[in-house]
Amino acid sequence: MKYGRYKVVNELGRGTMGVVYKAHDPQIDRMVALKVLRPDRVVSQDFVLRFLREAKAIGRISHPNIVTVYDVGQDHGTIYIAMEYLEGRPLNEVIKDRTVPVDETVGMCVQVAEALEYAHRQGIIHRDIKPSNIILTPDNRIKLTDFGIARIEDPDAAQQTQAGDILGTPVYMAPEQVMGQKADGRTDLYALGVIAYEMVVGKRPFGGGNIAAIFRSITHEPPENPMTMGSLDNRELADLILKSLSKDPANRFQTGEAMATALKRCLDTSAHPFPELAMPRQRTSLFAKMRLAVAIFCLCLVAGIVGYTMIRRPAVESNHGDSAAVPVPSSILNVTSTPGGAQVFVDSIFKGTTPVDVPLVPGLYEVRLNLPDYYEWEAQLEIGQDQPAPLNVRLVSIN
Known part of the structure; x- marks a missing residue:
């Protein structure tokens, strides 16, 4: 796949706004990090503006401790930024x-x-x-x-x-x-x-x-x-x-x-x-080595406990007629908004409109709220175990 003149080599990672690829620039024969706006973001003008603002921001600056931006362009119905490829x-x-x-x-x-x-x-x-x-x-x-x-x-x-x-x-x-x-x-x-x-x-x-x-x-x-x-x-x-x-x-x-x-x-x-x-x-000081030894001991102890629990679990689950290993949601993300009726997306999957309760397995999620005539709201949230996670969002009018 190519974006502009840049040929994608492999994917480096995914984030809230886009996908980052390692790509080759044939014009000067060097590797670049190519950040491409996620296709589902292109439908939101707010996110398109924010992505272009990133290019404008880091394209204006030149500092040895800040990643260098080489180019910005549009292709395949989306936007990309070619940046310095970093080893590290x-x-x-x-x-x-x-x-x-x-x-x-x-x-x-x-x-x-x-x-x-x-x-x-x-x-x-x-x-x-x-x-x-x-x-x-x-x-x-x-x-x-x-x-x-x-x-x-x-x-x-x-x-x-x-x-x-x-x-x-x-x-x-x-x-x-x-x-x-x-x-x-x-x-x-x-x-x-x-x-x-x-x-x-x-x-x-x-x-x-x-x-x-x-x-x-x-x-x-x-x-x-x-x-x-x-x-x-x-x-x-x-x-x-x-x-x-x-x-x-x-x-x-x-x-x-x-x-x-x-x-x-x-x-x-x-x-x-x-x-x-x-x-x-x-x-590496002597004290650091001692801390490392203690950490390894604790890790082994935890591993032993987890292993023992996993060994016993099939027997317990079989007694209840359920041996499936599929994670079961054990927490609720309770989403409300002012005003109500906003669309709620969790990891880009539509979950309903506010107010809404979303059952989730504990972990890190991207939560996004959309409502016509209001600015889009987004954050990364870490959902805990066995307890409700209330989230009330005050949306801001565009007008």
Whole structure:
């Protein structure tokens, strides 16, 4: 398959807005990452505009820590963006199931903060900073990707995003995003603070069994001090993270430059005579090895329990005349909207109109609401086990 002059090699991944392919550009004989708008999004003018806005946003900027955009075009009734093809791993894979040493955490976060400082100076707010949108290359360079919901602060352009249009990934959203208020550069820096917390503690600062609990935690509950949550023994970094997670944007870092400067001061100057030049590196301390041994023991213990449960399960199920292994929905997503009557889609499958109860197996879902004359609403939601997940969406009129 080809889009324009680009020949698709293989699929790299799928997201809320589109599919990303590895493709070959024969004109200059190089590989590119080709992001193609999902066909089901083409029917929505709002999503088409948002996709084109991504191309405009990242096409305007040039920074060593931000993915480079080469081209944008239309083919097969859809739109595509040709971007720099990156070798590396997303940060969510790099930090999965481990805590990250202070020097690695600081080195990565400094690069993100400096990239955000540059983007913000160009009037671009990312609004969806999360580990899966940060790539770590083999030479330990951070690349910030996916400006799919970037907000262009262009006084000459019509304002496309309205108050109340909640976008992004809930666990990394700032309080102002959760409440449908205006997002600015401090919103991105808040998300970076969430990521830094997750890296050094091994868990996110806010959570809950359903979307309502997550939003309540973000807007009302203070985060636990990273110093009391694990092995972190760097007071400067702990204080920096807590400042980043302030509910009030005025109490956070006001610029990426200020956050990057503060991050550099967190490094141990005895180990790094020039903290501003320090880069992420692999480090395995005795304490880290002990943590790894404990983690392996716990994993083996859990595996044994799960194995024992799975061995017994067929016998139990046979006694009830049901041995099917098909997951059974054990939670309800209760969707309401203001105004009512909005179409509800879960992972692009129509589920009815609001108000509606949607039985779901616990997991991560894309939820989308459509109503004529109102802006489309969308978010990724994680549905918990054995409890209802209420979701009330206030739709915003286009007129």
